[in-house]
Amino acid sequence: MNRHKTIRTIFIFFLLIIQVVFISEILKENTHSLGIVASMIILSILVLITHLRGEIHHKDHAYEHVLVALWIPAGAFVTFYLNHFLKLGPVLSAAITGSAASFIPNLRKQSHYLQQLPAAIYCGAFIGMSSAGVAPNFLFITTASIFTAILLIISKNLFAGVGGKLGTLAFAGVAITSFLYFLISSYV
Incomplete structure (x- = not known):
């Protein structure tokens, strides 16, 4: 059981890193646009809230x-x-x-x-x-x-x-x- 939870946590952390790198590259190319930067920040906050409060994971791991x-x-x-x-x-x-x-x-x-x-x-x-x-x-x-x-x-x-x-x-x-x-x- 504990091994599955560790795999799940590592995988979610890995996807978070991939998304942060992706968003960072978008921001690096579009730093002149305050609207894009603000949209990315708001979107990141909404994704975090969804992850913390949403029922997006099953309790068991298959x-x-x-x-x-x-x-x-x-x-x-x-x-x-x-x-x-x-x-x-x-x-x-x-x-x-x-x-x-x-x-x-x-x-x-x-x-x-x-x-x-x-x-x-x-x-x-x-x-x-x-x-x-x-x-x-x-x-x-x-x-x-x-x-x-x-x-x-x-x-x-x-x-x-x-x-x-x-x-x-x-x-x-x-x-x-x-x-x-x-x-x-x-x-x-």
Whole structure:
């Protein structure tokens, strides 16, 4: 029990750090606009209040099944291919991937496993939406998908009912991979 609570706390702290870095970069680019700075501060306070007072976490901690999380790369690869090779653009590519994934549970309506796949595939679609400047190749997409899959496995019962969880996990996976690529390129 205590181990699960520690994992939950570390994961929430990790997402907080990712969000703070993201907001800091936005503020760094837009410091000339007082409205943007004020909006970010207000938004951060509201998110903190929601986290402290909202019922966004289950009491018990469960993990997403590994076989579900393995579908994240499929969504990422398909979206990346549609986006960069067929030049459909990131939004349309993710929409096509997500729409196609939504029909998977209809293949066998009694299958609990198939019911869970659309969310994992759509999470991967967010990775595939990355620009070529951020995600230049399939190796990057694979690495980001692995990190995102790990985060999805850990976060099954966290942020229940809060929109944006899949996109945030994909963003975190891409951010971790970008950081690793930066470190590797700095030392090579």
